[in-house]
Amino acid sequence: NAGVTQTPKFRVLKTGQSMTLLCAQDMNHEYMYWYRQDPGMGLRLIHYSVGEGTTAKGEVPDGYNVSRLKKQNFLLGLESAAPSQTSVYFCASLGLAALGTQYFGPGTRLTVL
Amino acid sequence: AQTVTQSQPEMSVQEAETVTLSCTYDTSENNYYLFWYKQPPSRQMILVIRQEAYKQQNATENRFSVNFQKAAKSFSLKISDSQLGDTAMYFCAFIYNFNKFYFGSGTKLNVKP
Numbered sequence: 001n002a003g004v005t006q007t008p009k010f011r012v013l014k015t016g017q018s019m020t021l022l023c024a025q026d027m028n029h030e031y032m033y034w035y036r037q038d039p040g041m042g043l044r045l046i047h048y049s050v051g052e053g054t055t056a057k058g059e060v061p062d063g064y065n066v067s068r069l070k071k072q073n074f075l076l077g078l079e080s081a082a083p084s085q086t087s088v089y090f091c092a093s094l095g096l097a098a099l100g101t102q103y104f105g106p107g108t109r110l111t112v113l
Numbered sequence: 114a115q116t117v118t119q120s121q122p123e124m125s126v127q128e129a130e131t132v133t134l135s136c137t138y139d140t141s142e143n144n145y146y147l148f149w150y151k152q153p154p155s156r157q158m159i160l161v162i163r164q165e166a167y168k169q170q171n172a173t174e175n176r177f178s179v180n181f182q183k184a185a186k187s188f189s190l191k192i193s194d195s196q197l198g199d200t201a202m203y204f205c206a207f208i209y210n211f212n213k214f215y216f217g218s219g220t221k222l223n224v225k226p
Binding site: 041042044048050088100104107 | 117148155156157158165204206208211212214215216217218219
C-alpha cells in the first residue's frame with residue numbers, strides 16, 4: 001500500500017496563475033482533508049470531504065476549491081494564486097474504523113511569487 | 114471555539130533523559146480524540162500517540178506516554194530514554210466529530226548527544 005500520496009511535491013507559481021494539487025489514497029478511507037502549514041504554526045484545515053461527491057469548508061477555505069469525484073482522490077485547486085498562499089500543503093485521510101487517526105501525505109511545498 | 118495551546122516553542126534534552134511536552138486545549142465537547150504527531154525535517158507527519166477522551170487510562174506507546182487530565186484540559190507527552198531520532202517538531206491535535214481538527218503551533222524538540 002502506498003498510503004496517501006500527493007502530486008506534485010514542489011511547485012512555483014506566479015501571482016494569478018492557477019494549479020491543482022492531487023491527493024490519492026489507497027486505504028478506502030471515507031474522509032479526506034486538505035491542510036496548509038505556515039511557519040511557526042500548526043496545520044489549518046482548508047476543506048474536507050466526508051465521501052465521494054461531497055465537500056465542506058474548513059477553517060481557512062478562501063481562495064481554494066476542492067473536488068472529490070472518486071473516493072480515492074481529493075483535488076485542491078487554486079484559481080488565482082496569491083503570495084499569501086505560499087505554504088506547505090498536506091493531504092490526509094481517515095477511515096471510520098480508525099478512531100480519529102488521520103494518515104498524512106508527504107506534503108507539497110508551494111511558492112507563489 | 115476549540116483551541117490548542119503548546120506553550121513551549123522549543124525544548125532541549127540530553128540523549129537518554131526524559132522530557133515532557135505540554136499541551137492544553139479548550140473545548141465544550143465531551144467526546145473527542147487527542148493526538149501527538151511528530152514532524153521530522155522530512156516534514157512527514159507521523160502519529161506518535163492517541164488518546165480517546167472517554168478513556169481514563171493514559172495511553173502508552175513504548176517510550177511515549179501521555180498524562181491526560183480531562184478536567185484540566187491538559188494533554189502532555191512524556192518521552193523516556195530520548196534518542197537522537199526523536200529530534201523533530203511535535204504537534205498536539207484535538208479532533209472532534211471527524212470534521213473539526215485543531216493543531217497546536219508545535220514544540221521543536223532537540224535531542225543532544
